[in-house]
Amino acid sequence: METTNQQNNLIKTPEQILNIMKASAMGDMCFSHMLGYIKTGMTEMQVANEIERTLLSLGAEGLSFTTICVSGDRTAFPHGEPSEKIIEEGDFITMDFGAVVNGYCGDMTRTVAMGKVTNEQRKVYNIVLAAQLAGIDSIKAGVSCFDVDKAARDIIVEAGYGEYYVHGTGHGVGTQVHEAPTLNSKSDEILEEFMPVTIEPGIYMPEKFGVRIEDLAIVTKFGIINTVNSSKDLIIL
Numbered sequence: 001m002e003t004t005n006q007q008n009n010l011i012k013t014p015e016q017i018l019n020i021m022k023a024s025a026m027g028d029m030c031f032s033h034m035l036g037y038i039k040t041g042m043t044e045m046q047v048a049n050e051i052e053r054t055l056l057s058l059g060a061e062g063l064s065f066t067t068i069c070v071s072g073d074r075t076a077f078p079h080g081e082p083s084e085k086i087i088e089e090g091d092f093i094t095m096d097f098g099a100v101v102n103g104y105c106g107d108m109t110r111t112v113a114m115g116k117v118t119n120e121q122r123k124v125y126n127i128v129l130a131a132q133l134a135g136i137d138s139i140k141a142g143v144s145c146f147d148v149d150k151a152a153r154d155i156i157v158e159a160g161y162g163e164y165y166v167h168g169t170g171h172g173v174g175t176q177v178h179e180a181p182t183l184n185s186k187s188d189e190i191l192e193e194f195m196p197v198t199i200e201p202g203i204y205m206p207e208k209f210g211v212r213i214e215d216l217a218i219v220t221k222f223g224i225i226n227t228v229n230s231s232k233d234l235i236i237l
């Protein structure tokens, strides 16, 4: 028997959406705290532990997934685990994390810099940001997931970094941090109102650095409601 997206629970109820919004609000508060916390000389592991401690202290009942915190050349690993690497001046730091509220997951990523950036770091950051905003702008009910991925991907490809965009643009979120629909270059799904989806393009240059920016948004008939409100301008700590 054919099942609809409503029956499959891809389309969330207002109460479920509120849980996701609470999880995102905790993520925003956590990120804000981390901006004052991170210092050169700390390890990635220390930063990841503080993210998790902060989310739990804000009332998260758990974590959507094991927190990602990578720095320096390790930011070229899209889903690297935090290590004992020490954070140094000039490093990018990518943090990807989420709180769980009443069973529903948050998911956000920000990349910040320590002390200073090179022209290339600034350029790549701004390309990823432009791609992320293009992805967001393309979303509304009735749009195909393929076209959202393409909107983001085209910016990166046209800037000459297409080979370094090694994953899809986003995914659905619910009680699992990765749910349908899948927003990538092979996707044939259509977005519907009240699906929560991430928009998370990235550029990853092996042995150099990487950048990812991720928001979690609710699809509506007119566009999105972005549940993540943290700044996406390049932040240099």
Ligand SMILES: [Mn+2]
Pocket: 107, 108, 198, 200, 214
């Ligand atoms: Mn994600």
